[in-house]
Amino acid sequence: MVDAVQVAQWLGKLRQGTLSETDLKQALHRLKQGRESSTGQRLLYLQTYTSDLESPVLGMSIVEDGKVNDGPDDPDDWPYQTVLEAMSDGWRIVKFPELVLGYLNPEFGGMNWEFILEK
Amino acid sequence: MRKSALTGETYDCKPTLKDQQVVDLCRNGYLMLDGVVPGEVNRRVVEFLDKHDGPEPVEILKEDWFVDAVIKNPRGAGAVRSLLGKDFALPTQVANHRVHCPKPATNWHQDAGSMITPRLDYLQVFYYPQAVTREMGPTEILPGSHLHQRSGGYLSRLRSLKDSVPTVSSPGTIFLTVYSIWHRRSASTVTEIRNNLKYNYWRTVEPCRDWDTDPDFNFSWPTNEFPPFSVRTAQMLAWLCGEDWQHTGGQSWPCFVSMAYDSDQPGLPEGLRRDRKG
Numbered sequence: 001m002v003d004a005v006q007v008a009q010w011l012g013k014l015r016q017g018t019l020s021e022t023d024l025k026q027a028l029h030r031l032k033q034g035r036e037s038s039t040g041q042r043l044l045y046l047q048t049y050t051s052d053l054e055s056p057v058l059g060m061s062i063v064e065d066g067k068v069n070d071g072p073d074d075p076d077d078w079p080y081q082t083v084l085e086a087m088s089d090g091w092r093i094v095k096f097p098e099l100v101l102g103y104l105n106p107e108f109g110g111m112n113w114e115f116i117l118e119k
Numbered sequence: 120m121r122k123s124a125l126t127g128e129t130y131d132c133k134p135t136l137k138d139q140q141v142v143d144l145c146r147n148g149y150l151m152l153d154g155v156v157p158g159e160v161n162r163r164v165v166e167f168l169d170k171h172d173g174p175e176p177v178e179i180l181k182e183d184w185f186v187d188a189v190i191k192n193p194r195g196a197g198a199v200r201s202l203l204g205k206d207f208a209l210p211t212q213v214a215n216h217r218v219h220c221p222k223p224a225t226n227w228h229q230d231a232g233s234m235i236t237p238r239l240d241y242l243q244v245f246y247y248p249q250a251v252t253r254e255m256g257p258t259e260i261l262p263g264s265h266l267h268q269r270s271g272g273y274l275s276r277l278r279s280l281k282d283s284v285p286t287v288s289s290p291g292t293i294f295l296t297v298y299s300i301w302h303r304r305s306a307s308t309v310t311e312i313r314n315n316l317k318y319n320y321w322r323t324v325e326p327c328r329d330w331d332t333d334p335d336f337n338f339s340w341p342t343n344e345f346p347p348f349s350v351r352t353a354q355m356l357a358w359l360c361g362e363d364w365q366h367t368g369g370q371s372w373p374c375f376v377s378m379a380y381d382s383d384q385p386g387l388p389e390g391l392r393r394d395r396k397g
Contacts, residue, residue, distance in 0.1 A: 016308070018308070045276065045278070047277065047280075056281075057281070058280065058281045058282065059277055059278065059279060059280040059281060060278065060279050061276075061277070061278030061279060068278070069278075070224065070278040070279045070306070071278070071279050072279075073253075073279075075279070075281040078279070078281075110267045110269070111269075111274075111277060111280075114276075
């Protein structure tokens with residue numbers, strides 16, 4: 001099924017003027033197949049302000065169709081603003097943040113808090 | 120000041136930065152000076168780089184017109200003078216990140232040789248001779264990241280960062296950075312050549328607060344903003360001012376508050392106080 005990540009990517013492409021007929025044909029193909037983008041694993045990396053699931057997302061990237069993608073250019077267009085939102089959309093956490101990193105560098109900005117999720 | 124092995128010519132000029140700009144440089148790790156190099160010089164630089172299109176066009180440092188207008192640019196060098204003190208050493212190397220767009224983004228990284236320290240003994244400076252739009256893949260930087268030591272391997276997994284700043288600029292923009300700031304080339308989508316010259320200046324004297332100072336400037340009571348005026352930021356500012364570090368924790372400087380008070384904040388270094396009681 002088409003999900004928030006894909007819609008967010010198309011929105012970003014639309015705003016940049018790079019959304020193409022091919023993108024929409026691929027979406028239609030996926031919908032007809034009734035399955036997600038590929039049979040491969042999809043990974044979602046979310047870096048957050050704190051280790052809290054409701055903490056604002058500060059950074060993201062997504063791995064799908066054999067490619068690593070930055071996601072939409074404008075953070076307001078990112079598919080999820082918290083990890084909890086991603087979980088609600090069917091993403092499952094496969095790795096929680098390494099808490100020890102917070103002790104090594106407790107100050108904000110170090111991008112220590114990272115969740116890795118999969119579909 | 121220990122004698123270093125600096126070999127470059129030294130230079131002095133009028134410092135141009137005000138107290139707030141120095142505070143912001145310590146906090147952000149960079150300072151943009153948009154469009155400060157004259158258009159004629161920018162065009163000449165682009166022509167020069169078309170003929171010397173390698174990654175390190177050091178020949179340009181032998182061109183007086185370039186050194187006078189760019190390396191000794193009154194605004195650029197004035198900012199360097201403010202931060203590195205008088206008689207700073209001029210660049211002896213220059214790199215050109217000349218990109219044949221379109222290109223994908225590079226990984227986030229700190230440049231090799233980064234040291235995380237409150238000392239500011241050198242600056243990494245970038246110069247765009249041409250206008251750089253978002254589509255041309257400007258250097259993207261993360262404000263406040265200059266105080267966080269991270270290996271390239273650690274940073275390379277990062278991609279889109281919410282608080283990053285693309286250095287979209289007018290022609291002739293110079294931007295100064297604390298060397299260790301996290302940065303990357305952002306993705307470009309147009310077909311064009313983008314030049315980005317990069318070089319270092321070096322301190323030769325002990326630090327002191329001799330920029331364009333205001334005796335009534337209130338260093339106390341930083342507010343809660345991004346990036347934060349952290350303890351490490353305050354250490355860098357105190358070092359630049361030649362002040363002893365007197366942080367005592369709790370609500371002492373640089374603990375943030377919701378609004379600035381007129382009194383001096385406990386823990387503010389002696390030379391930065393205005394002797395006002397709360």
